[in-house]
Amino acid sequence: MDLQELHEIGAKEHRSQKPIRVHCCTSTGCQAANSLTLKKNLENSVKQNGLSDQIQVVGVGCMGFCGKGPLVQIEAKNKLYEEVTPDDAASIINAINNGTTATAAEGDLNHPFFAKQMRIVRETSGKIDPEKIEEYIAAGGYESLYKVIHDMTSAEVVEEITKSGLRGRGGGGYPTGLKWATVAKMPPKQKYIICNADEGDPGAFMDRSVLESDPHRVLEGMAIAGYAVGASEGFIYVRAEYPLAIDRLEMAIKQAKKLGILGSQIFDSPFDFKINIRIGAGAFVCGEETALISSIEGGRGNPRPRPPYPAQSGLWGCPTLINNVETFANISAIIREGAEWYANIGTEKSKGTKIFALTGKIRNNGLIEVPMGITLREIVEEMGGGVPDGEVKAIQTGGPSGGCIPASLLDTPVDYDSLIKLGSMMGSGGMVVMDKGTSMVGVAQFYMEFCRGETCGKCVPCRAGTVQMYQALTKIINKQATLKDLEKLEQLCQMVKATSLCGLGQSAPNPVLSTLHYFRDEYLGLIESNQNGKKPPQHQQPATAHN
Amino acid sequence: MQTSSEPPKVAEKPKEPAKKAEKGHPSGDKRFKVLDMTMKRNQYRQDALIEVLHKAQESFGFLEEDVLLYIARGLKLPLSKVYGVATFYHLFSLKPNGAHTCVVCLGTACYVKGSGEVLAELEKHTGIHQGETTEDGQLSIMTARCIGACGIAPAVVFDGTVAGKVSASEAIEKVKPWFNNNTP
Ligand SMILES: Cc1cc2nc3c(=O)[nH]c(=O)nc-3n(C[C@H](O)[C@H](O)[C@H](O)COP(=O)(O)O)c2cc1C
Ligand code: SF4
Ligand code: FES
Ligand code: FES
Numbered sequence: 006m007d008l009q010e011l012h013e014i015g016a017k018e019h020r021s022q023k024p025i026r027v028h029c030c031t032s033t034g035c036q037a038a039n040s041l042t043l044k045k046n047l048e049n050s051v052k053q054n055g056l057s058d059q060i061q062v063v064g065v066g067c068m069g070f071c072g073k074g075p076l077v078q079i080e081a082k083n084k085l086y087e088e089v090t091p092d093d094a095a096s097i098i099n100a101i102n103n104g105t106t107a108t109a110a111e112g113d114l115n116h117p118f119f120a121k122q123m124r125i126v127r128e129t130s131g132k133i134d135p136e137k138i139e140e141y142i143a144a145g146g147y148e149s150l151y152k153v154i155h156d157m158t159s160a161e162v163v164e165e166i167t168k169s170g171l172r173g174r175g176g177g178g179y180p181t182g183l184k185w186a187t188v189a190k191m192p193p194k195q196k197y198i199i200c201n202a203d204e205g206d207p208g209a210f211m212d213r214s215v216l217e218s219d220p221h222r223v224l225e226g227m228a229i230a231g232y233a234v235g236a237s238e239g240f241i242y243v244r245a246e247y248p249l250a251i252d253r254l255e256m257a258i259k260q261a262k263k264l265g266i267l268g269s270q271i272f273d274s275p276f277d278f279k280i281n282i283r284i285g286a287g288a289f290v291c292g293e294e295t296a297l298i299s300s301i302e303g304g305r306g307n308p309r310p311r312p313p314y315p316a317q318s319g320l321w322g323c324p325t326l327i328n329n330v331e332t333f334a335n336i337s338a339i340i341r342e343g344a345e346w347y348a349n350i351g352t353e354k355s356k357g358t359k360i361f362a363l364t365g366k367i368r369n370n371g372l373i374e375v376p377m378g379i380t381l382r383e384i385v386e387e388m389g390g391g392v393p394d395g396e397v398k399a400i401q402t403g404g405p406s407g408g409c410i411p412a413s414l415l416d417t418p419v420d421y422d423s424l425i426k427l428g429s430m431m432g433s434g435g436m437v438v439m440d441k442g443t444s445m446v447g448v449a450q451f452y453m454e455f456c457r458g459e460t461c462g463k464c465v466p467c468r469a470g471t472v473q474m475y476q477a478l479t480k481i482i483n484k485q486a487t488l489k490d491l492e493k494l495e496q497l498c499q500m501v502k503a504t505s506l507c508g509l510g511q512s513a514p515n516p517v518l519s520t521l522h523y524f525r526d527e528y529l530g531l532i533e534s535n536q537n538g539k540k541p542p543q544h545q546q547p548a549t550a551h552n
Numbered sequence: 553m554q555t556s557s558e559p560p561k562v563a564e565k566p567k568e569p570a571k572k573a574e575k576g577h578p579s580g581d582k583r584f585k586v587l588d589m590t591m592k593r594n595q596y597r598q599d600a601l602i603e604v605l606h607k608a609q610e611s612f613g614f615l616e617e618d619v620l621l622y623i624a625r626g627l628k629l630p631l632s633k634v635y636g637v638a639t640f641y642h643l644f645s646l647k648p649n650g651a652h653t654c655v656v657c658l659g660t661a662c663y664v665k666g667s668g669e670v671l672a673e674l675e676k677h678t679g680i681h682q683g684e685t686t687e688d689g690q691l692s693i694m695t696a697r698c699i700g701a702c703g704i705a706p707a708v709v710f711d712g713t714v715a716g717k718v719s720a721s722e723a724i725e726k727v728k729p730w731f732n733n734n735t736p
């Protein structure tokens with residue numbers, strides 16, 4: 006296939022599209038709220054009213070406002086409907102046709118939740134049918150891949166990514182261009198590309214959404230990476246908990262292969278690239294890159310010491326490039342618009358946009374893509390609409406590797422470095438908002454329970470340390486602890502941080518350390534209530550009956 | 553109600569009618585053929601172990617020792633390695649699950665929104681703890697670390713279908729027919 010043919014596929018798709026497209030979200034969140042029945046009813050309604058040549062119902066990916074699903078959007082009419090039930094279908098089609106009012110609640114597309122977003126990774130999410138490659142192509146998809154193969158050398162591609170300033174979105178924030186350059190420099194033998202779609206951080210679902218809503222964007226990014234570093238084979242390691250993402254990826258790979266966009270001699274060039282899917286089996290530690298590699302090789306997901314880095318010796322001992330889903334999903338846009346355009350977005354050291362999963366005690370739950378450097382306050386109060394009947398107490402970022410940021414620091418701009426300065430981190434982009442009813446000691450215990458259960462057990466500080474920290478926290482919560490226990494807990498944190506082998510153990514103490522730093526009073530309150538037999542203030546009770 | 557410390561009883565396995573397996577497993581159980589096919593498709597590569605285990609769990613419901621042995625032989629791996637991998641990953645289960653499953657998400661977003669209470673109520677009403685199966689083999693209650701539906705937290709997966717914003721009473725309503733019907 007050449008560019009002409011690619012454009013022809015896109016043009017044909019455009020011609021076949023009806024003037025009014027009714028977008029109905031079919032991603033996990035909305036499916037859970039019955040959006041598939043809704044979609045069927047919308048389709049029936051179009052048919053019954055004889056509107057099939059004007060109106061087209063499209064099952065699309067996530068629109069971001071998942072907390073108010075199922076969502077239906079009609080771009081031609083600038084309308085969004087929220088919490089739509091299957092019974093609302095007829096009235097929505099009627100509204101389009103006759104200008105009547107639909108029975109479903111209308112959403113406000115000018116609300117900051119939408120207005121403040123800048124969509125690069127999610128530019129077509131919620132607008133195209135993820136199960137049809139033609140829709141992706143009609144939106145300009147795979148042109149970047151064509152461009153790199155035909156108009157750029159591998160070195161030029163690496164250079165472009167380097168200049169864009171893109172940093173890895175999987176948590177560490179390592180410069181993507183530098184990683185690509187390292188793998189590209191390795192001797193030209195077998196090399197591999199791995200897409201890390203393990204997304205183990207609880208509270209984060211942006212990778213899931215990207216895979217479900219626009220799988221081709223990820224495949225295209227991987228293929229471009231393959232061309233840039235000299236790899237002919239790639240693996241996507243997806244967690245088994247994401248069945249819909251797996252289905253759509255399989256479908257997308259099949260479609261791309263059929264068109265000659267993946268496989269051998271892509272776009273009639275000498276470049277071959279095939280992509281395989283590997284399904285995880287529920288182990289958080291497998292998100293760590295060396296553990297992930299061992300899992301693809303069919304073994305236990307035990308991390309190993311680095312160096313050697315996967316870039317030098319990864320999958321089956323070959324140089325391997327590992328990037329996160331969102332990192333790959335940025336690539337095609339960077340190639341299309343140029344590195345300079347990308348580097349102009351964001352802050353000095355954190356370029357581009359980041360998707361955050363905004364959840365917890367907040368009015369507007371869902372996914373937002375915003376330029377780096379936006380403040381936490383803008384995200385939580387303006388976009389998120391704040392805490393329903395209450396006040397923000399803290400925001401947890403970075404999952405089990407991160408920490409809790411108190412409400413007093415809401416004016417912090419969000420980027421890799423500023424969050425680390427606060428003792429938290431960006432991680433994969435989970436943001437869980439907590440209100441006054443949440444016990445911070447309880448939160449620390451919650452994360453320690455997580456790490457205790459997810460440690461791979463290879464090194465003692467992490468295996469035994471997480472258990473002991475969990476016990477210490479439980480003792481504090483049960484009001485049986487003394488100041489001595491608190492001191493011991495802090496020592497344990499430092500020891501586990503300093504002596505663990507991989508990122509899991511090294512960062513496991515973070516939620517404890519950050520809550521100790523910002524909410525020490527709560528710890529002390531619980532301890533004092535032991536010593537004097539006093540009850541702590543109301544808000545220091547654990548939020549839920551968990552444990 | 554049911555607080556016996558005995559291991560939960562196995563739900564009736566679907567019986568395969570035919571008995572004409574030539575090679576495969578001596579029992580003639582057709583499900584071993586599925587394993588044969590999966591291993592063959594992967595050219596008996598040892599790195600296909602996790603995929604084969606997935607397939608095995610899908611067809612058998614859980615990984616009994618016989619199945620692990622069969623896979624070890626097929627991929628020419630020591631049983632200790634197969635066992636080591638099967639026990640490392642949370643999704644592989646060496647015990648049978650109930651005919652119906654209810655997975656409560658205990659991820660951060662769900663936790664903050666009260667999934668702990670949903671679980672506690674479920675445990676109270678069913679008389680079993682997370683990770684356990686009712687005595688009649690009908691219902692298993694399990695927990696997950698986040699199923700990626702945090703926007704609609706708290707999330708619960710009933711027999712593979714995700715439900716969002718689930719309250720404790722809704723969860724109980726949902727599982728009621730699954731264990732009440734069959735309790736003596
Ligand atoms: C315990 C642990 C879990 C991790 N989980 C993930 C994950 O779920 N997804 C991910 O992309 N990266 C995860 N990472 C980071 C990866 O090891 C790796 O740095 C990342 O995939 C590199 O991609 P990037 O440069 O595009 O960010 C994890 C790291 C650790 C230590
Ligand atoms: S730090 Fe923990 S998870 Fe990492 S290798 Fe050691 S025991 Fe395993
Ligand atoms: S899942 Fe439907 S809007 Fe996100
Ligand atoms: S925390 Fe429950 S679905 Fe993510």
